[in-house]
Amino acid sequence: MNAVPAKANGPDGATRSAIGRWLGTALACTLLLAAAFRLYLLAEPLYGALLLALAAGVAIVFGRERFVAARFVFPAVAAVLLFIAFPVAYTIWLGFTNYGSFNLLSKQRATEVLLSTQSIDQGSTRDFSLVPDGDGYRVFFAGDAGQSPLLSDAHPLDGSAASLDSAEVDAAPEEPLARREAIRLRDGLQAISIATPDGGTLRYASLRAFAVTTPEFTRDDQGRLVSADGTRILVADDDRGFYVQQDGTRVAPGWRVPIGLDNFERIFTSAGIREPLFGIFVWTLVFAALSTGLTFALGVTLATLLQWPHLTFKRTYRILLILPYAVPSFISILVFRGLFNQNFGEINLIIEALFGGRPDWFTDPALARTMVLIVNVWLGYPYMMLLAMGFLQSVPGEHTEAATLDGAGPLTRFLRITLPQILPPFVPLLIATFAFNFNNIVLILLLTGGGPDIPGTRIPAGSTDILGSFTYRLAFQDSGQQFGLAGAITLLIFLAVGTLAWLNLVALRRRTEVGA
């Protein structure tokens, strides 16, 4: 107890620590409030409100004396709420919106994008080339059919907006940039406009040319967007999150709006989605159940062998047997991806030498699923083995000895006596493993990427896809950021995992009550 400095117990120490805590609390709150205000200004009121709530929590918990114990728990709970609870809830909320590649923006931004679209006056296009000048570039327009060559002022083309003047010149510049270089600078070119001596204004119109452009739409007093020639009138449809033309066609980009149960309706009514989704759901259950069952069986078998008193070299066997657990899983999975390769994978070389023929592990659905299971059992059994070895130690030896005297063989002894004793403490861990495999998207994404694709579906769905990897692909891969649909499926996964979590809690309670 000599580690407790006596001085800190006196009133001086207490006052000093209180002042320190007040200063710290005030500083943290100020920072959080400043960030919240920034977010509010950037039209992110939700995140701003979240930080505001965090600041209030910090102020209450650290500012008032009665919450001494809560101070210790607050940071951890805040981290869990901010980065697990809120994102899960928010993802599910997105399932009730149309958030996706066509509806990424806010309404304000979508309107700005439409208002900034320019229509090109076709008769006015002029080919251009770029001429380096110090740190910047000049735009050169060659002369043709009654128009004299023009050269603009220099500009760094770094994306800053500018209106440049231009002047007539006699000869073409000697060393214009290659077209490829000019294309690379297109973002900078889009930001500038060039005034010609005759009073016109040229803007970047295509990879080769500048032209006189006019805004495609203007906003009228009713908030409608009217095209320059008056033929197209766009009306905002806040139910669908799009501007809609007179004939009902939608004009991209749209914005994010709640659309109620539409995503769920799509999931349950569109055959192109429902059928693959159902298949994926069944496979997810089968995959999780088989993975858990097979790793458990193998793990317990090996653990029983290693506990056998007559076995020698136990330590060596043990170290070698847990090796698959020690290697980072992303590396093992990628190694298997290579080893299973159809043409030059080593596994197929051996199979060909022994049996002839090279199975297509990645294109045949049944083989792909077998491969996924083989790899997952390889990855997962050491965990079960380590657990089983722990539980087996608490099984009293007298029971098995008595059974041996009664003439029971090793298998009967194991099934009748050992297994019933280690199973109860195993149950919550088996449920946890099942839940883990239910969402084992690292394995699927790295090994098969979900493939081979199921033919004839509306959305990319693969034979080895589990719900989690399917959602991941829907949101972040080739199918075009369907965040809304992904959120809706996340709710389904959430319900499944929630049931498992509840089961696990019940099983854990039972374990504590039994006292095993």
Added chain:
Amino acid sequence: MIVEDPRALRRRKWLAHAFLIVFIAVLMFPFLMIVSISLRTGNFSTGALIPSDPTLEHWYLAFGLEYTRTDGTVVPPRFPVLVWMWNSIKVGTIAACGVLVLSTVAAYAFSRLRFGGRLVLLDSLLLIQMFPTTLALVAIYAIFDSLGNVSPALGIDSHWALVLVYLSALTLHVWTIKGYFDNLDPALDEAAIIDGATPWQRFRYVLLPLAVPILAVVFVLAFIGFVNDYPIASILIRSEDKMTLAVGSRLYLNEFQYLWGDFAAAAILSGLPITVVFLIAQRYLVSGLADGGVKG
């Protein structure tokens, strides 16, 4: 021990050894193969376990060095493996330290202080632990996409964003450390209470020094978990030089580019340190496993 028929016993021993040896031989196959592949010439070659014309080309490339072949062609390294490794170590270490601080402090309160809602909070942590972060990927992407407008350091492609998300992976560790604190003799901090120590002083000067072993275990477990993470890192990190190992390694093997040999060398280089750390720590890790942790 009961006397069994010695001949049956000997037969069973042989069977057990034979089974284990065959099983371990199958188990070792991928490891031996990957070593052999990393020494073979080219990225598509097949052949015996012992390469016929071994080369260090893949190893040079894995270390980020140029390799000059015998015919004079110079092969530049294709991927910055060492940079990825550094990124993984950096993000993993910072996040694991953060998780350690948050969960130790919380575990202390759960174990030693009595406050309203303590049991409910503990159960909620256990429940939340079951929900994988993969459920929240869409929102995590949307949140950091927006936060990037406030400061690029918190946006997509920032390691700090990754660390922030990883900080939430502490639920299980709170339980592990709490279990350890529960087993420490309460007489220790009761003595400190009599001396007039505040809750913080009891934590800092009494329990913390005693908890070093479990803190080491939790640090290793958390670090390995973060280094192994693929889903979160893959949506938050886009540019090649910011990638972690788990995200970058995937670039080696795809339909358009199949660098099997280069991957083998890089995989051994990056996997070996973590494997060795795990094997050294495994004796201590195993005790924590029974509390319900599944390595990611």
